[in-house]
Amino acid sequence: MKPRAVYSLMLLPALTLFAFVFAAPMVIAIRLSFFQSNYHISEFVGMRNYLATFSDRYFYKSFFNSLSIMVFVIPALVYVAYKIAASLDYFTRATQAVFRFVLYIPSLAAGMVMSLIWRWFIMPEGLVNQLLVIAGLPAIGWLAYAWPARIAASAVHLFASVGGTVLLFSAAICAIPSELRDAALIDGCGTRGYRRYVIRPMIRRMMLLCVLLNIVGVMQIWEISYMLFPRGGPEGSVASPVYEIFMTAFGYNKQGYAAAKGVMLMIIIASILYVKQRVERWAKF
Numbered sequence: 001m002k003p004r005a006v007y008s009l010m011l012l013p014a015l016t017l018f019a020f021v022f023a024a025p026m027v028i029a030i031r032l033s034f035f036q037s038n039y040h041i042s043e044f045v046g047m048r049n050y051l052a053t054f055s056d057r058y059f060y061k062s063f064f065n066s067l068s069i070m071v072f073v074i075p076a077l078v079y080v081a082y083k084i085a086a087s088l089d090y091f092t093r094a095t096q097a098v099f100r101f102v103l104y105i106p107s108l109a110a111g112m113v114m115s116l117i118w119r120w121f122i123m124p125e126g127l128v129n130q131l132l133v134i135a136g137l138p139a140i141g142w143l144a145y146a147w148p149a150r151i152a153a154s155a156v157h158l159f160a161s162v163g164g165t166v167l168l169f170s171a172a173i174c175a176i177p178s179e180l181r182d183a184a185l186i187d188g189c190g191t192r193g194y195r196r197y198v199i200r201p202m203i204r205r206m207m208l209l210c211v212l213l214n215i216v217g218v219m220q221i222w223e224i225s226y227m228l229f230p231r232g233g234p235e236g237s238v239a240s241p242v243y244e245i246f247m248t249a250f251g252y253n254k255q256g257y258a259a260a261k262g263v264m265l266m267i268i269i270a271s272i273l274y275v276k277q278r279v280e281r282w283a284k285f
Contacts, residue, residue, distance in 0.1 A: 024029060026266070029259045037256035047157055050259035056234065059261060062244040065150065065237060066219045073161075074156035074214050079205060085169035086195055096241060104163035111160075111223030118156045119228050143229065146237035152240045153224050161217065165210050172206035173199060188241055205280065212276050241265050 033041055036043045053175030084103070106114065112243045121127045122142035129139035142152045154243070178197065184194045218240070225232050225243040232247070239247075245265065249258035 014143060017158065021058060029262050032256055033263050034279035035256040036254075037259075038253045042256075047257070049257045052257060053261055053264050058239070059244055060239070062239050062241045063219070064222070066240050067182050068147075068150050069157065069221070069238075070215060072151060073218060074211055077158055077161055077165055077214060078153075078210060079137070080158075081169050081202075081210070082167035082207070084162075085167050085173055086199060089165075089173050089199075096170065100163075100167055102165050107163045109154050109160075112227055114160055114226035115223045115231075118152070118159075118224075122152050122228075142147040144234055146233070146235050149229055149237050153221070153228065153233070156224050156228065157218065157221060163215060165214075165263050168206055168210055169203060172203040176202050208276060208280065212272065215272060219265070219269070263265055 030172065034044060034046060036045045036049070037186050041225075053256050054154070087101055091099070091128075124139065124141065124143070127140070132139055142148045169257075180198055181194065184198050220242045221240040222242045223240075225238050226246070227239055229238045232243055241261070245258050245261045248261060
């Protein structure tokens with residue numbers, strides 16, 4: 001058998017999965033976005049659904065909600081994950097593996113389960129408010145006000161994402177040649193200097209990737225909005241774009257309009273990816 005035929009045969013399962021999981025649903029969604037569709041009728045409306053998204057204040061607010069959560073999540077996530085990954089670099093491989101597994105366990109939990117657990121934490125009589133009262137601080141209405149709800153959603157996403165980000169940072173740090181560390185130590189570079197002048201420049205590309213993944217992840221939050229905060233939280237403060245698309249399709253029975261919102265979100269995510277690539281080229285990562 002020719003090598004090209006072997007390569008094609010090996011790629012066939014992945015290409016088949018890509019076609020059925022991504023390509024076919026994308027084509028169906030794009031077609032559906034040009035129709036005013038629900039479970040009973042389907043009428044071609046052209047660009048009307050797309051034009052409606054530009055005047056949909058709830059769709060705009062969902063992006064503002066995501067941006068608000070990003071402000072809390074991404075700096076804290078990158079900082080905490082980097083510190084943990086850099087600290088693990090001084091342990092043995094076996095110890096690192098144990099700590100990585102423990103940190104990654106929350107990421108393995110289903111989003112629904114995680115949200116239900118955190119809802120018990122932030123209820124008016126929940127664990128978080130009880131600890132605040134013990135510390136002499138007033139209880140907070142996490143489920144009743146907009147910004148406390150956003151902070152709570154940020155904490156849930158941070159808790160669920162830190163393990164995976166630590167794994168990515170650890171992989172990047174482990175890929176640094178040991179000769180660089182030995183040379184830095186010989187030149188009198190201490191721990192702080194090694195992290196500043198060796199580790200950080202070498203993992204900048206991975207940091208940018210983690211920032212991008214979490215930007216997309218925050219815009220795709222669904223379980224937190226659906227389970228933790230009914231109807232997207234107080235004043236819709238935790239409704240993400242994906243949650244807004246879900247409610248449009250299944251809550252308001254407007255599948256065509258929801259498909260148009262989904263296509264718009266896909267374009268925005270693709271634009272973010274393009275900006276990332278341009279930043280990498282400009283910064284020469």
